[in-house]
Amino acid sequence: MRLTTTIERSMEKVEDAGVLDKVSQPLLTAVRRLTGASPAVTDLLHGVPVGHPVHPAMVLLPAGAFISASTLDFVPRTGSAVPVLIATGIATSVPAAAAGFADWSELHPQQQRVGLVHAASNGLGVAFYAASLVARLRGRPVSARVLGLAGLSAIGVGGYLGGHLAYRQGAGVNHVEDVPHLVPPGWNDVCAIDDLPEGRPALQHLGDVPLLVVRRGKQIDVLSDRCSHLSGPLHEGTLSEVDGATCVTCPWHGSTFALADGKVVRGPATVKQHSFDVRVEAGRLQVRLPHAG
Structure with missing residues (x-):
């Protein structure tokens, strides 16, 4: 001891x-x-x-x-x-x-x-x-x-x-590994579509899990918000176009992810963000994470 x-x-x-x-x-x-x-x-x-x-x-x-x-x-x-x-x-x-x-x-x-x-x-x-x-x-x-x-x-x-x-200290590990274990399976209600700003990152929550939501017209992309590198808040990051794909860049260390599927476009992150399926029902955003639970 x-x-x-x-x-x-x-x-x-x-x-x-x-x-x-x-x-x-x-x-x-x-x-x-x-x-x-x-x-x-x-x-x-x-x-x-x-x-x-x-x-x-x-x-x-x-x-x-x-x-x-x-x-x-x-x-x-x-x-x-x-x-x-x-x-x-x-x-x-x-x-x-x-x-x-x-x-x-x-x-x-x-x-x-x-x-x-x-x-x-x-x-x-x-x-x-x-x-x-x-x-x-x-x-x-x-x-x-x-x-x-x-x-x-x-x-x-x-x-x-x-x-x-x-x-x-958690250096090099996947900081979003727990997300599928915290998100309920199936479709989950998040917020009203009217609550989402147009064309910029927004923070929403699904229970205790923070979500990055980006609304661009009828297109809505939802990723896990905490960066897989060191848990940086992606909703405070910036949007950009990389090779024709809209991406979000973490404000802490510059990791860049494609909004469409959470794929890593630029490090230091090596693990993709969790990408949620999206649908709109009665004016409300609902999301589903494959393999959740």
Whole structure:
């Protein structure tokens, strides 16, 4: 119990460590400058094409290589494989870090602080393994093993921080996963058509579930209102035309979704918004979410 409390307090101190913002801000500016240069590449780093953040999957390559290297370090007659594994880990850590920084640049400040320490710990681990590789090439096996274990320890801490980011702080997870479980099945009454403004986003509620409603003449589109990225209020966003489709852009981090079906048009969001079926009965808007309940 004491260990758990100590770890929780340590994480809270990292989350509230405003001093880390002095490092985050210039780094954030640099990352956004790079990611802004190529939206298509940035969406790829976020994982938009596959509908899931790619950073967690990409880190399996360097982490697996480093763990295997440190394990084989203590297995007889496997020493020749260790340098290859370490070199593989170093090489694959570069694209994994690129994806991680792309995601990191679109998080809340508390998440960015933990993410910064997460990146620093992993970077330290890679540096230790690089030093271990150099020691091996110079014929210093004992130093090489010690440096490898130091790298493994640093990467282990980085992994814990990554888990905290995802499971405690909700970075990278789908923030609208619960919507189908909260919406009653079948058709549900929402509001009178006359209550809806023309041509701009409006907020309505279906029980406890906020809805984004956009009325354009006889066309009415309804999406779940909270952005799947970090729960930003889409009804406070802006409408635009992208490749002939009307879209809404989240005011928090710029994720863009097609009104017609909730599809992600631009990240950092990777999960589409829930799109509701719509009908009008006696002047009132009714909606239905497929697979609700």
